[in-house]
Amino acid sequence: MYAVRYELIKECKQSGARLGRLHTPHGIIETPIFMPVGTQATVKSMTPEELKEIGSQIILSNTYHLYMRPGHELIKKAGGLHEFMQWDKPILTDSGGFQVFSLGPLRKITEEGVEFRSHLDGSRHTITPEKAVEIQTALGSDIMMAFDECAPYPADRDYVKKSLERTTRWLQRCKDAHKNTENQALFGIVQGGMYKDLREQSAREITAIDLPGYAIGGLSVGEPKDIMYDILGHTVQFLPEDKPRYLMGVGSPDDLLEGVIRGVDMFDCVLPTRIARNGTAMTSQGKVVVRNATYAEDFSPLDPECDCYTCRNYTKAYIRHLIKANEILGARLLTIHNLRFLLKLMENVRIAIHEDRLLDFKEEFFKKYYKK
Numbered sequence: 001m002y003a004v005r006y007e008l009i010k011e012c013k014q015s016g017a018r019l020g021r022l023h024t025p026h027g028i029i030e031t032p033i034f035m036p037v038g039t040q041a042t043v044k045s046m047t048p049e050e051l052k053e054i055g056s057q058i059i060l061s062n063t064y065h066l067y068m069r070p071g072h073e074l075i076k077k078a079g080g081l082h083e084f085m086q087w088d089k090p091i092l093t094d095s096g097g098f099q100v101f102s103l104g105p106l107r108k109i110t111e112e113g114v115e116f117r118s119h120l121d122g123s124r125h126t127i128t129p130e131k132a133v134e135i136q137t138a139l140g141s142d143i144m145m146a147f148d149e150c151a152p153y154p155a156d157r158d159y160v161k162k163s164l165e166r167t168t169r170w171l172q173r174c175k176d177a178h179k180n181t182e183n184q185a186l187f188g189i190v191q192g193g194m195y196k197d198l199r200e201q202s203a204r205e206i207t208a209i210d211l212p213g214y215a216i217g218g219l220s221v222g223e224p225k226d227i228m229y230d231i232l233g234h235t236v237q238f239l240p241e242d243k244p245r246y247l248m249g250v251g252s253p254d255d256l257l258e259g260v261i262r263g264v265d266m267f268d269c270v271l272p273t274r275i276a277r278n279g280t281a282m283t284s285q286g287k288v289v290v291r292n293a294t295y296a297e298d299f300s301p302l303d304p305e306c307d308c309y310t311c312r313n314y315t316k317a318y319i320r321h322l323i324k325a326n327e328i329l330g331a332r333l334l335t336i337h338n339l340r341f342l343l344k345l346m347e348n349v350r351i352a353i354h355e356d357r358l359l360d361f362k363e364e365f366f367k368k369y370y371k372k
């Protein structure tokens with residue numbers, strides 16, 4: 001019996017999209033789903049109540065950051081991440097692999113794991129597959145990610161092949177180290193760069209290790225969108241239908257729709273929260289850079305079609321003022337809106353799949369958001 005079980009509800013007749021339910025120890029998640037990112041045990045500027053009010057079903061937190069500060073032992077003493085941050089719904093923790101690899105020259109990859117220097121104080125650390133599982137076990141997340149190497153882009157074929165094969169060996173070590181399979185699920189991560197044959201090899205090796213879910217890694221790393229969509233479509237073919245598929249680090253509206261259409265069930269991205277803090281909103285009429293002078297005397301809501309707290313109460317002029325004045329409330333109001341926008345988009349996507357009209361929905365959405 002796994003800690004996490006996927007229930008396939010319906011397949012869209014127009015596309016490869018699926019409607020599903022993910023049963024976890026902290027509740028059931030309706031998929032396709034967007035997961036707000038709470039890197040340091042908080043979705044920046046949001047309280048758990050506000051996250052629930054906008055419809056967040058699951059949030060992501062980051063193993064590398066929490067290991068570095070405040071430390072996984074401290075969080076374990078606090079009763080685990082759910083208790084520590086007072087979030088009683090599901091949590092997915094990533095293994096920190098991506099962060100460590102993006103530390104660039106400060107890290108050394110060996111068969112054992114990755115040696116790196118802390119971004120905080122320069123101290124030396126080594127994360128291994130066993131360590132990544134130990135940290136995530138202490139955090140107590142519902143879904144933990146395997147320790148993998150996200151190959152850089154571009155990367156030559158030989159490097160990508162050696163890297164994916166090591167990621168497979170690391171996954172087996174993660175599975176061997178994972179004891180409490182009843183309370184926490186381990187997801188494997190498919191790599192293979194932008195090489196279709198290596199993607200097939202990685203998918204076959206990773207899914208040969210029986211786990212409750214699988215992620216597609218190594219994408220959204222700077223490659224052109226058409227390459228990402230092409231590699232994604234190819235890779236999904238080799239993933240089992242009865243398990244959830246998680247595309248890591250993806251979250252602009254077009255990427256979410258293109259991912260769902262190709263059969264992806266779970267997404268995470270820092271985009272909505274990050275652009276909120278610098279004054280950009282995703283709205284039904286497309287992107288609105290509310291800090292622009294155009295909105296100085298615009299006393300209309302940010303998004304007339306949005307039902308969030310920000311759009312029900314405030315004007316563009318007020319939000320622009322807060323952002324220009326670098327007021328904390330400005331970031332909060334735009335974060336509430338941007339997260340609600342993506343969560344609402346995924347609600348509408350689930351309805352469209354239910355009604356077998358996802359491609360029509362995508363057309364309508366693109367016309368309004370991207371004016372194309």
Ligand SMILES: CCOC(=O)Nc1nc2cc3nc(NC)[nH]c3cc2c(=O)[nH]1
Nearest residue numbers: 094095096097098145150217218220249
């Ligand atoms: C979220 C799971 O993190 C991991 O444990 N490994 C991992 N993380 C990724 C995060 C990514 N973010 C992006 N774009 C913003 N691409 C990503 C790829 C990976 C990955 O391959 N592997």
Ligand SMILES: [Zn+2]
Nearest residue numbers: 306308311337
């Ligand atoms: Zn809104």
